[in-house]
Ligand SMILES: [Fe+2]
């Protein structure tokens with residue numbers, strides 16, 4: 001499948017978006033907000049780790065995909081940074097500090113891990129984003145519950161995460177990366193991802209003044225893990241990563257991607273107005 005680089009600018013007006021833009025629910029919204037604050041620095045890390053190893057790639061098709069991957073992640077970083085400014089306007093004043101702390105943390109990760117292990121971390125997180133993206137694109141309820149001004153940003157990001165889900169993995173393999181390192185790094189990454197995400201989420205819940213409202217928590221956790229159980233549905237996909245023969249394309253999302261390319265960027269799609277002129281540059 002060809003991966004497209006799209007120059008998309010959402011320019012979301014903070015005054016039109018309610019503070020609890022996800023399902024009118026402060027728990028879910030602060031969860032998504034926390035994810036968004038992690039994206040710009042996180043995606044910079046992904047790009048750098050792939051760039052460090054791309055000299056191993058000899059297949060011209062993968063070389064093209066790598067260029068498209070870098071372009072897509074750069075756009076995600078830019079648009080989520082803009083979204084994080086909206087969070088600032090919504091009173092989440094900790095947003096720049098969270099980004100700075102993550103930058104500090106990732107600097108240490110780069111120092112401690114070899115380039116190959118850094119790429120294995122990226123493969124693990126790309127598996128996370130691919131799972132979340134597929135979940136979002138397949139679940140009508142999850143996307144209908146987002147405010148209409150905000151939904152295109154998350155759906156566009158989800159679509160592109162699905163489009164490029166194999167790229168970091170293929171570079172890892174081309175560079176000679178093995179199963180044991182990949183599996184071990186997934187375990188380590190899972191621990192740190194949930195730790196960091198939970199810290200940021202908790203901080204945002206405190207700002208939103210729901211930290212001491214257990215019913216708000218209980219309802220949010222129930223919806224995410226029990227009914228409808230958005231995250232519980234992703235557990236089998238998570239464990240599939242530990243098969244030695246795993247490849248991201250084992251999960252067939254071609255049809256899903258084609259549908260969403262049309263829904264978002266077709267002539268009557270919901271996002272073309274956000275695309276700069278001559279926006280789609282097929283790689
Ligand atoms: Fe991304």
Ligand SMILES: [Fe+2]
Pocket residue numbers: 046073126129161164
């Ligand atoms: Fe990605």
